[in-house]
Amino acid sequence: MKHVFLLSLFFVGFMACKPEPNPKKEYPAPRPVTLATKPFFPPAVIPADNPLTVEGIELGRHLFYEKKLSGDNTQSCASCHNQELAFTDNGKPFSTGITGAVGVRNSMPLFNLTWTNRFFWDGRVPTLRAQVLLPIEDPTEMHESLENAIHKLEQTALYPELFGKAFGDEVVTEERMAKALEQFILSIQSTDSKFDKFRVNPVLSPLSLQETRGFNIFMREFSPPGSGRPVGADCFHCHGTHLFTANNFTNNGLDESPAVGFSIVTNDPNDIGKFKTPSLRNVGVTGPYMHDGRFATLEEVLEHYNAHIKQSQTLDVSLKSQGMGLGLTTQDKADIIAFLHTLTDSVYLNNPAYKSPF
Amino acid sequence: MRKLILAASVWVMFFTLTGCNEKPVDPITNPEEAPVVKMVISHEFNGQRINFNSVEYATTHNLVSFAELSYFLTDFEFKKADGTWMPFAYQALIRARQTPVDTLVFTNLPKGAYQGLRFKLGVDSVNNHADPALWPNEHPLSIMRGGTMHWSWNAGYIFFKLEGRFFKDAPIQGAYSYHIGRDDLITQYTFEDISFNYNDKVVVLPMRFEAKNFFETPHQHMMRDSALFSHSAFDDEVAEILHGNMSNLILKD
Incomplete structure (x- = not known):
């Protein structure tokens, strides 16, 4: 008791x-x-x-x-x-x-x-x-x-x-x-990457020659090899504006039989295989890439767009119209990647306001 | 029992007939709406409403389908009764795939008699090269609404975007992508045959976007490897030719 x-x-x-x-x-x-x-x-x-x-x-x-x-x-x-x-x-x-x-x-x-x-x-x-x-x-x-x-x-x-x-x-x-x-x-x-600083003051915060060349290829429209025009990777159509995404959903040619993707929302077969276009800010640290992480490196991603686009019914027309591929050289791809690394924002990656409070 | 069946049949017949009896809609006035002027644009190919992605349409040289049709209309002006043109601040981003029949609503247009309308397909040079981030997010020129309609740092806005696939005169199904936009590629539309009195009723101005004209009026456009896309570079012949056809795109319906 x-x-x-x-x-x-x-x-x-x-x-x-x-x-x-x-x-x-x-x-x-x-x-x-x-x-x-x-x-x-x-x-x-x-x-x-x-x-x-x-x-x-x-x-x-x-x-x-x-x-x-x-x-x-x-x-x-x-x-x-x-x-x-x-x-x-x-x-x-x-x-x-x-x-x-x-x-x-x-x-x-x-x-x-x-x-x-x-x-x-x-x-x-x-x-x-x-x-x-x-x-x-x-x-x-x-x-x-x-x-x-x-x-x-x-x-x-x-x-x-x-x-x-x-x-x-x-x-x-x-x-x-x-x-x-x-x-x-x-x-x-x-919002504080090297590229942002360059945009605000290109004199005080310039890009290197390689980064500048990469930027130009990134932002230039595709031209067929042999057309006499400078090479363009046509990235900006989906990854344009200062956000580096058009906030759209796109089939970027990963598979001949693409996954359901955005059609799960719209119920429209024309949206099969379309996935969100991610911003390319900080893309240097966000690998692996694509919705299923199939590409381990940016080199693999660029090689996909350069020569390995898979045809399918809903493939983005910008990619489809490139036919045999972009025709980027190894140097072109290295230049684009150098530019992409200017989008890495170490202020954000280390911002104490976003860190664990515990 | 027979009487019951007969009565039921009469009722079914009555409801069927009345169900089909839609009231004709007066295109000019609707007394239940607040007075306003509207421009309604129907996006068509050879007079038929465009069915995006699924229907193939015959141009003179190709079978084409449409995946995307978007464009900016700006610099509206209404012609007053005294013959002067009154600017009316209005910009619109038309996305025909999402809205095959789009309605532009001109609120705050002064009441009165008008005898003409003009506007531009494109964006004036000042706004074209200004920072697109400065627009409020709901504005048609904001990248939040038209992110895919801006060339980032290259040349401003894509005034007009038509994309799709073609099926004839090609060994395999191909795609086309026409992006028209450059200060000198703005297209002006002038309708001096539109007149209306805007007083206390809704006024509707019906328009038709005729996509067939883009491919063949007046210039015949044939899909071929060197003419499957255009990004309006300064030496871009495809853009020049297609721009020549764009003045026939929007018609009074």
Whole structure:
């Protein structure tokens, strides 16, 4: 009897120590954040119902690096999105989830998502907010129910307060998790590459001769070999503008029988084999390449476009009209790659604001 | 029982007939809408609405299909009753694959009598070479709306983009890609035979984009290896020839 009494006392004492969200505790209004407008970049697109705040971004950063969101508390979003590699998965073609299951798509880089509008390689999710919670529940990734994830966050001393600071009270919800993650990921910007510095002041920050030649080949239209015109790789049609993506979906000739791709969204057979055109910013650190990570190096990627385009019904007409290939020499490809490396942004790759808070 | 069947048949007949009885739509006025002037452009080939990607159309020399048709219309002007042209600030990015029948809505056009309309296919030199990032994201000239319609650092905007495939006079199915855009390749359209009174009703100006003319009016264009694409370089003969056909693309319907 004495033992039962002591056990009960211990239990009551333990439960009293367990933190509980306090929905009535009041917090000051979160402080708004305005993303700086950088030269040559369009205005950032922020959802009207989820303006960026210091506290919202900070909560999102914690959630992004929080392993409690996975089924066995071993993986976070950051496990497959490493900042030092533009938030890609450590050179792997596919990511491995907590059960050892392997995914089917290459982990996408994360930056400048204020200027994109469909998510995943096949564009099947229209908003970042809808996208961010899916890997948590995916059995091949973090394999955790949102209900459990919320429960685990509620049990901590940290998260109720972070939710309170971000949203005014300590209630943890799916929507708030999604909004905080959305805020953090939208705050991740890459705008300080060597090329950006060159654009702002070409005299103070020039490109080398090789980089300049690579830039010109990248930006020049294709001309058939023997036409007498300078060689052009015609990259800019899909990877143009200062974002280095036209934000389109394209069949870039990887397979004669291409995968479903964007047609999963449109139900249009003309969209079979089309995948999101990624930005080429930081492309020097985001390998392997393509939606399935089939190319290990940029040299392989360029050789694909140079001479190995596969014909199919939905092949992009710009690639189809190139017929026998681009006709790039080894030097041309090296020059383009030299230029692509000027898009690597070490400020972003090392920005402490994007690093783990733990 | 027979009476029941007869009654049911009459009802079915009644609903079938009334279901088919669509009210004719007055193309000029619709009293339920706020007064506004609209220009409606239907994208057609030889008078038939273009079916992108799936239908082949016969030009004089080739069978062609269409994968992409996009263009900018800018510098609108309305001719007033006194014969002067009134500039009307308006720019549009037409994406015919997504919107085969596009409607441009001219809000804030002053009420009055008009006897003409003109506009340009293309972007004026100042805007063409300005930083496209300076436009608000919802503006037609923003790269957020027309990212595939800008030549990045080369030459400004692609004024007109027509892409697709062709099937005749080629050993295998081929593709064409025509990108027209250069300061001297702007196309002006002038319609002096359009007149309307804009007072308290909706006014609709029906137009037709006739893609067949791009390939054969007045210049006959044959798909061949040296003429399958154009990027409007300064020595680009294909661009010059096709630009010569572009003044016949948009017609009063």
